[in-house]
Every structure is written in structure tokens, then in C-alpha cells.
Amino acid sequence: MERFISHSAAETEAFAARLAGKLSGGEVIAYFGGLGMGKTTFTRGLARGLGWEGEVSSPTFALVHEYRCSPPLYHFDMYRVTSFDDLYSTGFFDYMENGGVLAIEWSENIETALPEDCIRISFDRLGDEEREITVEGLAL
Amino acid sequence: MKILGIDTSSVTASAAVYEEGKILAESFVNGKLTHSQTMMPILEDMLKNARLSLAEMDAFAVACGPGSFTGLRIGISAVKGLAFPAQKPCFGVSTLKALAYNLLGFEGVIVPAMDARCGQVYTASFLAREGRVERLTEDRALSLEQLGEELSAFWGEKEVFFVGDGGNLCYNKFRQEGRVCLPPPHLRFARAAAVCLAAEQEQPQSAAELAPRYLRLPQAERELLQKQKAKGEKTNDCTGK
Numbered sequence: 016m017e018r019f020i021s022h023s024a025a026e027t028e029a030f031a032a033r034l035a036g037k038l039s040g041g042e043v044i045a046y047f048g049g050l051g052m053g054k055t056t057f058t059r060g061l062a063r064g065l066g067w068e069g070e071v072s073s074p075t076f077a078l079v080h081e082y083r084c085s086p087p088l089y090h091f092d093m094y095r096v097t098s099f100d101d102l103y104s105t106g107f108f109d110y111m112e113n114g115g116v117l118a119i120e121w122s123e124n125i126e127t128a129l130p131e132d133c134i135r136i137s138f139d140r141l142g143d144e145e146r147e148i149t150v151e152g153l154a155l
Numbered sequence: 156m157k158i159l160g161i162d163t164s165s166v167t168a169s170a171a172v173y174e175e176g177k178i179l180a181e182s183f184v185n186g187k188l189t190h191s192q193t194m195m196p197i198l199e200d201m202l203k204n205a206r207l208s209l210a211e212m213d214a215f216a217v218a219c220g221p222g223s224f225t226g227l228r229i230g231i232s233a234v235k236g237l238a239f240p241a242q243k244p245c246f247g248v249s250t251l252k253a254l255a256y257n258l259l260g261f262e263g264v265i266v267p268a269m270d271a272r273c274g275q276v277y278t279a280s281f282l283a284r285e286g287r288v289e290r291l292t293e294d295r296a297l298s299l300e301q302l303g304e305e306l307s308a309f310w311g312e313k314e315v316f317f318v319g320d321g322g323n324l325c326y327n328k329f330r331q332e333g334r335v336c337l338p339p340p341h342l343r344f345a346r347a348a349a350v351c352l353a354a355e356q357e358q359p360q361s362a363a364e365l366a367p368r369y370l371r372l373p374q375a376e377r378e379l380l381q382k383q384k385a386k387g388e389k390t391n392d393c394t395g396k
Contacts (some may be wrong), residue, residue: 024199081262097383099376108272112166113187127378128273 017150020141027053027146028060035064037153040114042088045122045129048138051072053146054120057136058090061118073120078105087115102128156213157168159237160351161198163190163230164222164250165269167301167319167344171352172197172207180205181348191228198233209237216354218345220246220368221277221294222269227367235362244359248350249368254318255281255288256349257342263314264291266306268321271296276321278302283316288353299328307334318343 021027044061046054059071067084074080074092084090084126089110097100102125110117111130122129134152157174171181182201184193202208216314217234220227231247238245254267254290261283268276275298280291292305302325309315310333317325326337337343 026276051377099372099379103372106225109223112223113189124383125379129374133270 017153017155019148020149021146022067022122023144024053027056028063030091030148031057031060032064034153034155035061036148037155038065038086040116042050042153043111043117043119043130043133045119045126045133045135046138047122047135049054050109052140054136054138057138057148058088058118058120061116062088063088065116079110087113089115089117091117091119091149093121093125096121099128157207157211157350158214158216158246158354159198159212160216160347160354161194161210161230161234161344162218162250162346162347162350163194163233164218164220165226166223167320168193168197169345169347170194170200170201171347171351172205172349173348178351180207181346185344187192187326189350190226194229194233195206197336209265210241212237212243212356214238214244214246214359216246216248216347216357217349217365218250218253218347218350219365220250220298221271221370224369231365231367237363238362238365242361245362245365246354246357247360247365248353248357249258249279249294250345251277251291251294251319252281252288253350253353254345255279255283256353257318257346258283258316258338259288259349259352260286261316263316263336263349264306264309265316265318266302266325267319268317269327270324271370271375272320272376273372274298275372276302276319276325276373277370278321278325280305293368294368296370296374298374299325303329303332320344330353369373371396394395 050107055073062071065084080090100124137149139147160171162169167185169183172179180201182197215234215238217230253268255265265281268278271277279294282289314334
């Protein structure tokens with residue numbers, strides 16, 4: 016388990032970009048932590064670290080955003096996913112097969128469907144800007 | 156009657172042309188899941204190499220589920236598009252039944268199993284004898300434990316063959332129980348030629364009638380809801396965000 020204290024969005028992004036260097040494709044990254052904790056910011060850092068230069072925003076409405084970097088990054092938001100049929104019809108299980116990295120906001124909603132070896136990242140609020148980020152399942 | 160068959164129900168993709176006891180062409184790709192990019196080129200090249208044209212096809216067959224959500228939609232959409240202009244008949248074949256047809260000519264119980272995730276498989280049982288395949292159960296999603304209970308009647312009685320991408324999972328789980336067999340790769344995975352063979356037993360449909368047959372995972376659904384409930388998460392209220 017790794018702990019990181021971030022003092023700003025920029026630090027969160029930089030930490031995530033460093034973590035991206037440890038990814039080779041096929042990983043599932045599950046985020047835990049509520050609103051405004053920096054999950055999308057973290058994913059922006061991941062995408063930058065994997066070489067994506069375009070926009071990164073929360074896929075609340077589209078459910079999944081695809082960033083065509085190498086390996087590709089699939090950014091899910093499970094906020095509106097409340098049943099197994101919902102999950103199946105996002106193509107979630109198909110995305111797990113095609114060699115990309117999956118980053119999942121609101122993993123709480125699909126916890127029983129997460130693979131056992133997924134990387135778990137929890138966000139805790141320490142102050143207005145400060146966050147404690149805990150990484151389980153990946154050595155940094 | 157020339158039947159063009161397609162399977163994109165799992166990570167493998169295949170296409171075949173079959174005519175009364177003859178496979179005229181077949182193509183099989185086991186890559187990553189990008190059927191939307193691979194299926195049409197596979198089809199085009201296969202037809203070209205076999206000197207066949209789409210216009211010659213009398214009917215279309217497709218594995219229509221259970222299986223991968225996107226995979227099924229790609230295969231079925233492709234067949235709908237190919238069949239619609241000339242209103243040619245379509246055959247929607249159970250993916251599991253098509254898998255059982257891989258072992259047409261064998262003697263024993265054939266259990267196709269596809270990994271449905273969350274410890275479950277899409278499965279059904281078929282009896283193969285005298286060159287025929289008879290269905291014993293309908294297509295369902297079961298946990299391996301439930302499948303084990305169901306198969307217990309056959310242990311010691313009949314040889315059980317596991318096929319499909321969940322075949323390995325089942326074989327490892329049940330190898331101590333009785334006479335079980337995991338057929339070699341060329342017989343184990345979904346093949347469009349077997350889709351065509353199984354289609355001969357089906358009623359034709361119009362392109363418009365063809366639809367995917369997804370299977371629910373009641374147990375996974377229940378577990379997901381229990382977990383959400385236990386956490387006190389109220390997630391179906393979009394205005395709360």
C-alpha cells in the first residue's frame with residue numbers, strides 16, 4: 016500500500032502521471048472517494064502520463080471516454096450504473112479484454128464486478144486542497 | 156443453399172460460407188476485441204479468396220447470444236445490413252448451440268461454457284449421439300457450483316466435453332469428478348462454420364426480426380445490489396450529484 020499527500024490539483028496530476036509509467040495495459044484502476052475528491056484530475060494525469068494530449072473530462076453522461084494513447088485509456092463513470100444490466104451494456108467486460116487501462120470513477124457502484132487483482136485508489140480529504148491518495152495493488 | 160455465417164460473440168471472430176455438407180470458405184481470428192474493425196475485412200477477403208460474391212449468398216446466419224455485449228451487436232448488425240437490401244432470410248443461432256455443433260459426430264454430453272464474469276458462465280447442456288446434437292437444457296447464466304450440481308447426474312455415466320472460452324475454467328473445476336474432456340483449440344472455440352451447421356435446424360427470420368439474446372446474471376445482480384444497499388449508497392438520483 017502506498018500513500019501520497021497532494022496539496023494541489025497539479026500535484027495530483029503529476030503523481031498520477033508518474034503512476035502511469037508503471038502501467039503496461041490490461042490494468043483496472045478503481046477509484047473510491049466521493050464528489051470533488053480529484054478523481055477526474057487524477058485520470059487527467061494518468062492520460063498525460065500515457066501520452067494523451069487531448070481533453071479529459073468526467074464521463075458522467077457518456078459513461079465512458081476513450082483516450083487513444085498507448086496503451087489506450089478507458090475512463091468510466093459508474094455514477095449512473097445501478098444494475099448489472101447497466102454495467103453489461105456499457106461494454107465494461109468487453110473493454111477489459113482489449114489490452115487497455117480502465118480507470119473507473121464511482122467504483123463503489125460495481126464493487127462486486129471488479130476483478131480481484133484491480134488497483135484500488137482511495138481519495139481522502141485533508142483540507143480544501145489537500146488530499147490523501149492511497150494506492151493498493153500496484154508498487155510505485 | 157449457400158449460407159454465410161458470422162460469429163463475433165466472444166474475443167474470437169470468424170466467418171464461413173457453407174453449402175450442403177461443404178464448407179466453401181472459413182476465416183478465424185483470435186485477436187483482441189476489435190470486431191468492428193476486423194469483421195468486414197475478414198468477410199471481404201474470405202469471399203474474394205474463395206471467388207464468391209455476396210450476391211450468391213442465399214441466407215445469413217449469426218451467433219446471436221449469449222456473449223459479449225458489443226460483440227453480439229457488431230455481428231448481428233453486420234448480418235442485418237447484409238441481408239436487408241435483398242430481403243434474404245437470416246438465422247439467429249444460440250452461441251452455445253453453435254459451440255456444441257463443433258463436436259457434431261462425438262458421443263457424450265457437450266457443455267459449452269462462456270465466461271460471463273463474476274464467477275458465472277453462460278451455459279447449456281447438449282447430448283451428442285449418432286451424428287446429432289440434442290439440447291438438454293436452455294441457455295442460462297450459472298455459477299460453477301450450480302453447473303456442478305446439474306452435471307452430477309452425468310459423472311460416471313457419460314463423457315462430458317467442455318467447449319467455449321469458459322471451457323478451461325470448467326475443466327479445471329470438474330476434472331476430478333468424472334470423465335471430462337477439454338477438446339483441442341480448433342474444436343473448443345466458436346466457429347462460424349458451426350454456426351452455419353446449427354442454422355440448418357433453425358427457423359428463418361427477416362433481418363428486422365433478428366435480435367441479440369442476452370442472458371441475465373441474477374446472482375451477480377443480487378450481489379451488486381446488496382453491496383450498494385449495505386453501503387447506503389443512493390445512486391439512482393442523478394439530481395443529487
